[in-house]
Amino acid sequence: MSDIEIEIDDKKYSAKPDQMVIQVADAAGIYIPRFCYHKHLRVAANCRMCLVEVEKSPKTLPACATPVTPGMKIFTKSPKAIAAQKAVMEFLLINHPLDCPICDQGGECELQDLAMGFGSSHSCYEEGKRSVKDQNLGPLIATDMTRCIQCTRCVRFGEEIAGLCELGATGRGENLEIGTYVERTMQSEMSGNIIDVCPVGALTSKPFRFTARAWELDQFPSIAPHDCVGSNIFIHTRGGEVMRVVPRENETINQTWISDRDRFSYEGLTANRVAEPHIRIDGKLKSTDWQRALEFAVLKLQNSLEKKGANELAALISPNSTLEEFYLFQKLLRQLGCDNIDHRLRQIDFSDSFFPRANFSLAELEESDGILLIGSHLQMEQPLAAVRVRKAFLKGAAIAAINPVDFRFSFSLKEKNIIAPHHLVNALAGVAKSLCEMNSKSIPEFLKNSSVSETDKKIAMCLFSKKNNFILLGALAMNHPEAALIRALADFISEMTHARVIHFTEGCNATGAYLADVIPKKGMNVSQLLADPRKIYLLFNVEAEDVANPAAFTHALSQAECVISLSTFKNELLEKYADVILPVAPFSETSGTFVNVCGEWQSFKGVAKSFDESRPGWKILRVMGNLFQADGFEYESSEEVLSSLREESRLSEESRLSCQRKLASSAFKKDTGCHLSQKTLGWHDNMLSRIGEIPAYSTDAIVRRSEPLQKIQNENGLAAARLHSHTAHELKIKEEMIITIKQNQTEIKLPVKIDDRIAKQAIYIPAGIPETNSLSELFGKVEIKI
Amino acid sequence: MNLSEHTRKKIDEWLLRYPTDQKRSAVLQALHYVQEENKGWLTEELMDAVAEYLQLPRIAVYEVATFYSMYYLAPVGKHVINVCTNISCMLSGSTEIVEHLKKRLKISTNETTADGKFTLKEVECLAACAAAPVFQMGKKYYEHLTPEKIDKILDELEKKNGE
Ligand code: SF4
Ligand code: FES
Ligand code: FES
Numbered sequence: 001m002s003d004i005e006i007e008i009d010d011k012k013y014s015a016k017p018d019q020m021v022i023q024v025a026d027a028a029g030i031y032i033p034r035f036c037y038h039k040h041l042r043v044a045a046n047c048r049m050c051l052v053e054v055e056k057s058p059k060t061l062p063a064c065a066t067p068v069t070p071g072m073k074i075f076t077k078s079p080k081a082i083a084a085q086k087a088v089m090e091f092l093l094i095n096h097p098l099d100c101p102i103c104d105q106g107g108e109c110e111l112q113d114l115a116m117g118f119g120s121s122h123s124c125y126e127e128g129k130r131s132v133k134d135q136n137l138g139p140l141i142a143t144d145m146t147r148c149i150q151c152t153r154c155v156r157f158g159e160e161i162a163g164l165c166e167l168g169a170t171g172r173g174e175n176l177e178i179g180t181y182v183e184r185t186m187q188s189e190m191s192g193n194i195i196d197v198c199p200v201g202a203l204t205s206k207p208f209r210f211t212a213r214a215w216e217l218d219q220f221p222s223i224a225p226h227d228c229v230g231s232n233i234f235i236h237t238r239g240g241e242v243m244r245v246v247p248r249e250n251e252t253i254n255q256t257w258i259s260d261r262d263r264f265s266y267e268g269l270t271a272n273r274v275a276e277p278h279i280r281i282d283g284k285l286k287s288t289d290w291q292r293a294l295e296f297a298v299l300k301l302q303n304s305l306e307k308k309g310a311n312e313l314a315a316l317i318s319p320n321s322t323l324e325e326f327y328l329f330q331k332l333l334r335q336l337g338c339d340n341i342d343h344r345l346r347q348i349d350f351s352d353s354f355f356p357r358a359n360f361s362l363a364e365l366e367e368s369d370g371i372l373l374i375g376s377h378l379q380m381e382q383p384l385a386a387v388r389v390r391k392a393f394l395k396g397a398a399i400a401a402i403n404p405v406d407f408r409f410s411f412s413l414k415e416k417n418i419i420a421p422h423h424l425v426n427a428l429a430g431v432a433k434s435l436c437e438m439n440s441k442s443i444p445e446f447l448k449n450s451s452v453s454e455t456d457k458k459i460a461m462c463l464f465s466k467k468n469n470f471i472l473l474g475a476l477a478m479n480h481p482e483a484a485l486i487r488a489l490a491d492f493i494s495e496m497t498h499a500r501v502i503h504f505t506e507g508c509n510a511t512g513a514y515l516a517d518v519i520p521k522k523g524m525n526v527s528q529l530l531a532d533p534r535k536i537y538l539l540f541n542v543e544a545e546d547v548a549n550p551a552a553f554t555h556a557l558s559q560a561e562c563v564i565s566l567s568t569f570k571n572e573l574l575e576k577y578a579d580v581i582l583p584v585a586p587f588s589e590t591s592g593t594f595v596n597v598c599g600e601w602q603s604f605k606g607v608a609k610s611f612d613e614s615r616p617g618w619k620i621l622r623v624m625g626n627l628f629q630a631d632g633f634e635y636e637s638s639e640e641v642l643s644s645l646r647e648e649s650r651l652s653e654e655s656r657l658s659c660q661r662k663l664a665s666s667a668f669k670k671d672t673g674c675h676l677s678q679k680t681l682g683w684h685d686n687m688l689s690r691i692g693e694i695p696a697y698s699t700d701a702i703v704r705r706s707e708p709l710q711k712i713q714n715e716n717g718l719a720a721a722r723l724h725s726h727t728a729h730e731l732k733i734k735e736e737m738i739i740t741i742k743q744n745q746t747e748i749k750l751p752v753k754i755d756d757r758i759a760k761q762a763i764y765i766p767a768g769i770p771e772t773n774s775l776s777e778l779f780g781k782v783e784i785k786i
Numbered sequence: 787m788n789l790s791e792h793t794r795k796k797i798d799e800w801l802l803r804y805p806t807d808q809k810r811s812a813v814l815q816a817l818h819y820v821q822e823e824n825k826g827w828l829t830e831e832l833m834d835a836v837a838e839y840l841q842l843p844r845i846a847v848y849e850v851a852t853f854y855s856m857y858y859l860a861p862v863g864k865h866v867i868n869v870c871t872n873i874s875c876m877l878s879g880s881t882e883i884v885e886h887l888k889k890r891l892k893i894s895t896n897e898t899t900a901d902g903k904f905t906l907k908e909v910e911c912l913a914a915c916a917a918a919p920v921f922q923m924g925k926k927y928y929e930h931l932t933p934e935k936i937d938k939i940l941d942e943l944e945k946k947n948g949e
Contacts (some may be wrong), residue, residue, distance in 0.1 A: 163841035170852035173910075181848040182830060 017067045022050055023065040025076065032076050032084055033114045034720040035199045036094075036151035037064035040162055040256055047092070048153050049114065051084035052076045060084040063601040065597050081116075084195035089118040091691045094125045096200075097146050104142070105111040105201030107214035111149065128452050128761040132177050138185030140192055140264060140710040142209050148178050148202035153196040154431040161257065163390050163410025178202070185715060189383045189696060196246060196256070207267050207708045208244040212236075220607035221248055223594050225320055225508045225587040225704060228595030229310025229362065229384045231258045233264070237586060242588050252363055253596070259383035261402075261696060261703055266588070268705030272570050274583040275612035285575055287398045290613065294620075297564050297580040309338035314529040314556075317518060317540035319343045320700050321617060322592025323601070323640040326509070326516035328621035328633075329540055335630040339523030340534065343513040344508055345547045346475070346694065346778065348527045352484035356511045360500050361469075366391040369466040370497070371430075372459065373401040374490060375424065376474025379409050379697035382504055382597075385472075386410055388616050392494030398462040402427050404476060404691045405764060406757040420762035422689045425482050425747075428489040430456030431484050435496045438464050469499030474480030475506055476693060479548060481681055504597060507700065512595035515649050539565040540617065541584065543701055544573055545768045549775045551746045566620060569701050583614035590616035590667060591638040603642070646698075683781065688727070691742060691764045692778025698768030718772035721784075722755040722764035733786060740785040741765065744776045787831040789839055793819045797839065799926050809840040813850050817857055826866065827858040832947060855909045863898040865943065866941040868922040871908045874915035884908065886933040890940065903944075 003014045008021075008030055013026040018045065025032050034428045045065035045234070045679060055073035063074070093115065100106045100263055155167050155178065161260035166188060169180050181185075194203050217236040224231040224245075236244045245266045247258040257305040266728070276283045277293030288296075304642070305313060307371075315333045321343070330341050344350070358668040365371075365388040378386045386409065393411035400415040402424065403406075419427050429450035434457045436443050457566065463469045471494055474671050477486050489699055494501045505511060513519070530549055533556040544550040557563055559578040564573050566584040574581060589610045591605040606616065618638050625633030683689070695718055697709040721741060723733070733739055735751045741763070750765065750772070758764045767778050789797070797816045804811040815941030816836050821828050828851055837847040852859045853944060855868065871880045884906075888894055893903050898905040914920045928939060 165845050168843075168845035168849045170845075170848050171852045181845060181852070 004068060004070040006068050006070070006074065008074045009076055011273070017068070019068050020064055020225075021052065021054075021061075021066045021072075021074055025063060025074075025730045029321065032063045034064060035110060035114075035149060036153060038153050038156075038197055040155060041156045041197070044152050044156060047149065049085060049086045051081060051088060053078045053081040053084075065533075066112065083187070085118050086120065089115060090120060090123060090125075091232055092149050093123060095130050095146075096149065097129065097131070099147070103144070103147065103201040104204040104209050105147075105198075109201055110199035130174060136183050136185075137180065138192075138715075139708040140206055140260060141186060142193060142204045143179075144202055144204070145178060146202075147200045148198075150176055150178060151199060153199065154203060156235045157194055157197050158188065161193070161387060161390075162190055164188045166191075167186055167194070175398065185712065189261070189380055190257060190259045190387075192260045193257050196619040205244060205263075205276060212238050212243045213766070217243055218607075220425050220605065222588065222604040222607060223508070223602045224258060224698060225594065226261050226265060227382045227384075227508060228505050228510060228597035229253060230383050230508060230594050230600065230602055231262050231384055232602070233258060233262060235607045239773055242269055242608045252361055253598075253600070255387075257384065257387065261383070261699075261709065264708050265328070265703045265706045267709070268702045269586055269588055270611060271705040271707070272568050273611045273614065274581055275569055275614075277613060278578075278581040280579045285578070285581070290615070293580060293582060294627060295625055296460070296533065297582065298624060300562055300579055301536070301538070301564060302628075305336065308535045308561070311340070311523075312535040313338040313340060314524070314536065315538045316345060316526060316529070316533040316542045317339045317341075317343050317397055317542075318542055318700070319345065319505070319510040319513055320545060320702075321509060321540060322587070322589075322590065323512040323516055323595060324592050324638045324647060325540065325621065326513050326518045327641055327645040328618055328625065328635075330516060330518050331632070332621055332625050332628065332630055333538070335625075336628065339520050340529055341518055341520055341523065342526035342529065343507075343510065343518045345526055345542065347483060348479065348481055348548050348777065348779075349483040349485075350525045350527070352487055354484070354487060355514055356503055356505060356597070358396060358502070358511060358595075358597065359596050360502060362388050364468075365389060365470060365502075366395075368392050368417065368468045368470045369397050370463040370469040370499070371397055371399045372463055372469070372471045372493070372499070373399070373403065374428065374471065374473050374486065375421075375477030376401070376472050376504065377401060377403070377405070377407045377693065378474060378504075379407060380471060381474050385504070391471075391480055397409070398466075400459040400462040402431070402459065404759045404762055405693070406759075412689040414462055415455065417455045417459060418757075418759045420689050420763075421476070421480060421682045421691060422685075422687060423478070423759075424480060425485050425489065426450065427456065427595075428486060428493070430498075431460045432489055432492050434460040435464065435493060435563055436567060438586045439496055441496065452721040460539060461494070463497040463499060466497065469494075469497045471499045471501045473501065473503045475504070476691070478503060478505065479692075479778055481777075494637045502597065507695075508596075509594040511594055511597060511599065515595060516645055528630065533559050535563045537564070539563070539567075539578075541566065541568055541701060543569075543571050544773055545698060545704060545770075546700070548778050549776045550767070550773045551744075554774075566617060568614070569705060578723070580767070582620055583612070584617045584620060585610050589614065590618070592616075592618070593638075593642055600759060605608075686761065687781045688731075688784065689762050690777070690782045691762050692756070692767040692775075692780055693764065694768040694778075695766050698766070704768070717753065718755040718766050719750065721750040722753045722758050724756055724758045724762070725754050726760050727758075727762070728752065728754050731784060733784070737786065741775070742783040742785065743780065746774055746776045748772060748775055748781045787835045789832075789835050790818065790823060793823055794839065811844065813840060813842065813847060813949050814854075816818040817831050817847070821857060826862045826864075827860060829873055855907070858905075861898070864903050864945055865923050866905045866907060868909040868912070870910070870912045870914075870918070870920045870922075872911035874911070878918040879918040883921070883936065884935055890937065894909070904940075 032050050034050040036044045043060045043065050050063040051060040053075040054061050056395050135143045158165050195205050216238050219234050222233050222235045224233050232248040232250040236250045249256050276287040279296045390410040398414045401413050402417045406418045430452045433447045433450045434452045473488050488500050530552040537560050544553050547553045563578045564580045565578045566582045568586045588608045590606045595601050622633050668758050697703050697713040735754045796819045800812045800815045815821045828837050837844040895906050919931045
């Protein structure tokens with residue numbers, strides 16, 4: 001369709017034929033007042049604030065719901081338009097409490113702003129105002145429903161973006177109210193966005209409430225540190241203290257939204273911090289100054305290395321560290337002769353030398369025709385990616401999932417195969433084989449013995465002969481004991497369906513970690529480093545909750561002779577075993593760079609003042625490098641660190657690409673059949689296998705300390721063993737029973753919850769929470785005792 | 787909570803009129819059936835059951851049930867008298883009609899008589915302005931009302947009920 005020309009306020013503009021007047025005006029920088037219109041939501045046209053005069057129209061028209069027509073003449077500031085806007089303003093204020101002085105929205109309220117422009121100091125209204133009872137929406141969102149102007153933005157957000165209709169408009173006319181009707185905590189993982197879309201103070205942030213005024217805050221751009229999407233955020237500070245986090249618009253990543261995890265995790269930033277450097281003297285951990293602590297640490301390390309050798313040193317770093325920290329960490333260690341370096345803390349299968357590809361943009365996901373989720377709880381793991389998949393779904397994409405739990409998604413699954421983790425490889429093989437048959441390709445040797453079920457065929461159909469397919473691998477695939485085979489099968493399927501494979505890595509910067517070579521080249525990986533404990537551990541923000549096998553981690557630390565930890569937060573386990581604890585600044589207090597799953601490098605600055613004695617990680621590592629007299633540690637700024645990493649990574653780019661190409665074939669070489677691999681793991685068809693998901697608010701140290709998020713998570717009773725009723729029946733266990741769960745040499749007691757979303761032959765026991773921390777692996781055989 | 791076999795069958799029949807992916811269209815009728823079966827009013831559990839049956843978010847059902855005045859969200863009497871007090875009826879004397887009903891039934895609006903026979907409610911325009919003032923009882927409209935006419939209607943009803 002060709003563009004058309006319209007006139008706004010006597011100036012000509014060109015517009016697309018399907019645009020509304022307000023869109024053209026917005027693009028041209030002409031402000032039309034509005035409440036209900038939001039560029040990412042459906043047009044509701046119920047507030048009427050956007051009335052404008054249109055030539056030849058007897059009445060003013062709502063700009064948000066009036067499509068442009070050729071030659072249209074619009075007046076946004078004519079006396080007629082202004083009179084209409086003022087009248088609407090007066091009408092909206094009839095029932096408004098005008099309580100700005102005690103309203104948290106004051107100073108950043110669209111109603112307040114527009115009342116300044118269009119309100120009058122008098123009102124014709126003398127009758128009583130209505131008042132509306134407040135809602136309890138849970139620990140994140142505070143309500144003052146009397147202030148609501150019923151624009152329905154919050155309702156539309158739920159329906160359209162979150163895909164979870166929790167709020168609605170009940171009653172009518174004078175009695176219309178926005179709410180849940182029955183008191184409920186909002187369950188959406190991105191519920192906080194309704195705080196932003198609400199143009200008034202009806203919905204405000206509960207944790208932030210009454211702690212600061214908008215005009216006292218400084219605003220700094222930053223990057224959300226919890227998932228590999230890398231949502232853009234603003235951090236609001238007052239006097240150097242983080243007061244809240246809000247979204248920063250980035251159309252290609254998070255648009256105008258962020259997840260609740262990204263929004264409310266800041267509450268954990270100052271909780272429970274390590275305030276000063278600590279060293280262990282005569283068996284007691286004591287606080288000291290930086291100079292002494294660093295010298296002590298370096299000396300201790302040096303001595304231990306001399307005694308034990310570099311191969312006894314294990315270096316583990318959180319996948320949430322910055323690119324600069326990653327780079328210096330491995331640089332230091334490699335100069336010390338140590339290659340036992342890893343960030344893949346929750347993974348256990350490294351047999352395919354996986355490397356992330358980052359060959360897509362999130363917006364592309366929206367345009368896909370077929371999507372296959374493998375071991376992915378996308379909704380909670382990467383909520384902003386789920387927003388895109390939902391859009392694809394609304395446009396008609398066929399979405400299938402092969403998952404151990406029938407997770408809730410904001411989109412419907414056309415097909416699903418809910419299977420225990422130990423059947424995952426076979427299920428994928430079934431899909432792969434079925435696609436071979438559909439494409440009349442010869443069946444490769446490794447699929448010869450695989451059986452194809454009806455479900456496998458239906459799942460294959462979701463991708464078959466589509467143009468734009470995606471295969472998404474989530475944490476339950478990436479952390480799986482057979483992850484390499486799963487990735488190889490995903491690649492095999494992708495070749496036959498022209499799908500792109502996205503590996504959703506854990507943490508916010510795993511891609512960065514790979515780029516910075518924070519993986520062993522010839523040394524031991526994290527799994528080996530814990531299974532075959534070393535004598536020296538250098539940890540960078542690693543807690544037991546962060547690793548695949550917390551029991552092994554605890555044991556490893558307990559037997560080590562030297563443990564040095566750079567930690568942001570206090571941690572009992574480390575206090576017990578560490579010889580040195582150095583307080584390192586979280587993302588809000590340091591400059592750094594995160595690389596997201598799409599390969600975008602996003603740098604940010606430190607915005608908050610450092611907590612007590614804590615220092616940016618890159619500075620600590622630099623000084624350690626200096627003390628070790630290592631080469632190339634003369635950096636003055638984090639930017640310098642970054643540019644030297646850029647240099648190096650460009651050099652190795654070539655070798656990496658060729659390594660990626662070899663991926664698909666190499667994984668199959670070890671075992672010719674998919675069944676075979678399970679034998680080596682000691683698995684059999686009828687075992688009970690663990691589904692060790694990391695709940696969304698337990699993924700990293702910061703969220704684990706955010707009180708409001710923990711409150712929500714605990715409301716749902718996570719510390720339980722969940723089973724399908726069928727499995728429970730077979731095992732003769734009932735709801736609420738306390739059972740003993742044995743996994744390898746570890747055991748714990750948990751109450752039973754019957755939950756038919758769980759696959760048969762499987763038991764869902766979340767990890768990353770204190771109650772299950774003494775168990776071993778996230779996956780694998782589990783025995784239960786009643 | 788599950789819907790009764792009987793109600794489910796009736797809803798299923800109604801669903802045949804709509805495309806299979808637009809079950810939402812049947813929500814009004816489904817609520818009527820459910821209300822009828824539950825002594826004339828809707829409980830939260832029943833609304834939830836309707837939502838589940840029609841695969842709708844619960845709030846979507848609450849929205850409908852609270853919007854229309856013919857759904858009752860609290861117990862009601864055997865006969866619900868819905869008096870129109872909107873503009874045409876008001877101009878034609880609905881205030882007097884309401885007053886008369888209150889006196890005769892010895893209840894106020896939104897209340898039910900002690901014997902559980904009558905509930906009195908005020909509603910907006912019943913779309914019968916030409917015959918104002920009007921009230922609706924059950925499925926029937928009673929038009930051009932006067933206090934005398936109301937007495938006659940109620941007398942007759944009581945007689946019938948007495949039998
Ligand atoms: S609560 Fe806010 S966003 Fe929701 S309808 Fe009311 S004014 Fe609009
Ligand atoms: S913004 Fe146009 S009617 Fe509300
Ligand atoms: S005003 Fe009473 S029927 Fe219309």
